[in-house]
Amino acid sequence: MNSTIKDVARKANVSIATVSRILNNKTGFSEKTKIKVLRAIEELGYQPNALARGLINKNTQTIGVLIPTVSNMFSYEILSGIEKHANDLGYSVIVCNTADDGERTINYLQVLSEKRVDGIIIVSEFIREEYYKILTDMNVPVVLVSSISFQFPIPYAKVDDRHAAFSATDYLIKKGHTKIAMIAGNTSDPIAGLPRIEGYRAAHHSHGLPVNDDFIIDCRTFTHTAGMEAMEEILQKKLDVTAIFASSDELAAGAMSVAYRKGIKIPDQLSIIGYDNTKLAEMLIPSLTTVAQPLYDMGIVAATMLFEMKETGEVTQTQSRIMNHCIVERETVRSLL
Amino acid sequence: MNSTIKDVARKANVSIATVSRILNNKTGFSEKTKIKVLRAIEELGYQPNALARGLINKNTQTIGVLIPTVSNMFSYEILSGIEKHANDLGYSVIVCNTADDGERTINYLQVLSEKRVDGIIIVSEFIREEYYKILTDMNVPVVLVSSISFQFPIPYAKVDDRHAAFSATDYLIKKGHTKIAMIAGNTSDPIAGLPRIEGYRAAHHSHGLPVNDDFIIDCRTFTHTAGMEAMEEILQKKLDVTAIFASSDELAAGAMSVAYRKGIKIPDQLSIIGYDNTKLAEMLIPSLTTVAQPLYDMGIVAATMLFEMKETGEVTQTQSRIMNHCIVERETVRSLL
């Protein structure tokens, strides 16, 4: 395994240039020498050194992926899509779990920069100015997944959150619900928080329904425990609701478990709809009706965009993609009609 | 960003050797030149090229992780532990989703070999001879997580599956259950399958209880749907059981959802205990009693072992680690006493 192209060349009685030509199937060698070289490679167990290759070719066949949380099924379905498509095209992916920590993120970007990755995909993360500076300095394609930057021109693949939240709320309303609480995740999050609240509001308006701000529960995160706390808040405040729209499946699951403990039957006494359609949604009992983001596909699409940009050399501009969402009807929403 | 150490040297009026010395804080330069060079680096936005470094230092500060399935929370809690510890020590991790596909796995190993990763962690995967050949040729540390090889001397970090399964079954028996089914996952899997069945058997024996082979359900995988099918089989066969031990949380979740649909109350009419203690276990309703593998810690420990091996240069031998398991009592097991 320590053998180099030089060893191969010596063993096959040719120059390293010829070996290189054969390895990269260029022209300029005869069939005879080709098999001679191939045999030498075989016998030595030679593996080309990707570092040396990358150094001279200025590409590493490697991309970096920044993901905030790991406990989150959400991120990993996306990652899985990215990894799949990258691998299909001969790229490796380096995962970086930013843990929503700015310092860490910057450090990761630095490392990815030093490692000369060919591109970067950033999953549901707000792009700070510091990040953007590093990214532009790197001069490689970048794409956002399930996120968007209003400040910087970075292409993205995401669903229309406002629209999706509208659909979810509209769905509940059409099932006869008029008193709908929203477990909103982080309301100060301009990407995954606010637009969904807007959608919730807009759906009410479109049906001529008032919205009661007390019905919108802010929990600064999208986790299971946050969902539990939100549900407890709803119960404690004795909000008079027949349905809940939760900003993530985990939030919904948390709410459901509290409801279960309090003896509230879902969907008989309370309907609930989630967001994301992670694997969790189908595993819950009862299984969770939810608005589906095509997470895996979003990963694929993001990777596709990235490599497209790399091909064309257009590091900054490519067409962003709004992915389709849809409602997956399961067992947690009851019709009041 | 295209600036090299040469540019820095020129700008600071020193040789590249001096710049290198400063970058790697070796000795042999004055404080004065240090700040001069540091300023030049700052102004140029210079980033050292990890490829060139790796080429000459023969290390890449990168490790590879092979994981079978992605849909599986299990794998990712481990990955998360690995990534955390690797990053803390200045390493990047390349993820490779083998998808239980031998071809793919070999291809991944080849790529990791070409990229000259400093070590490889393999998560719950059987080590074929072909893999092992590539691995030894690479001459880097390898460690297994949640797996073991009887054939090859590769250190591992895992729980004692037999013992853990024993504990789970024993727990049920001590709660007064005597008619216990086992949803066994893949029974022909010598690593995660058989030992757990042995544990199940041993617990029965230790209490003088007979085991009915019909009570052991083989479903060739550890997924949610497999759990559903297994539960349906149990019901269809009208097995007279009061409790179920499932070989994974997902299996348990699948079984629970079928039970729910059939109107079987858990734990009132049927107790169930899972395996793994993934996040799923606490999100289920009712929350799942399960035997916990310290997945995140297993990731950490595996990484620790890997880097230890790298330090000591002992590529093959290091102490394997049997991780502690424990029963996490939640809501799905009822005492019959």
Place this chain on the structure above:
DNA sequence: CATTCCAACGTAAACGTTTACGTTTTTTGC
């Protein structure tokens, strides 16, 4: 003041590739 020593640097080779350019050999055309 001459010698020694050491800190502070510079030079150049090495890591393992790719590739432009030059050289040799073979093929083609007449």
Place this chain on the structure above:
DNA sequence: GCAAAAAACGTAAACGTTTACGTTGGAATG
């Protein structure tokens, strides 16, 4: 059979680092 063209191959520079070794100059020593 010979010139020309094409194919096959070799040489060496380049990619961006690290580092062994050599050089310089000033401080310390006697």
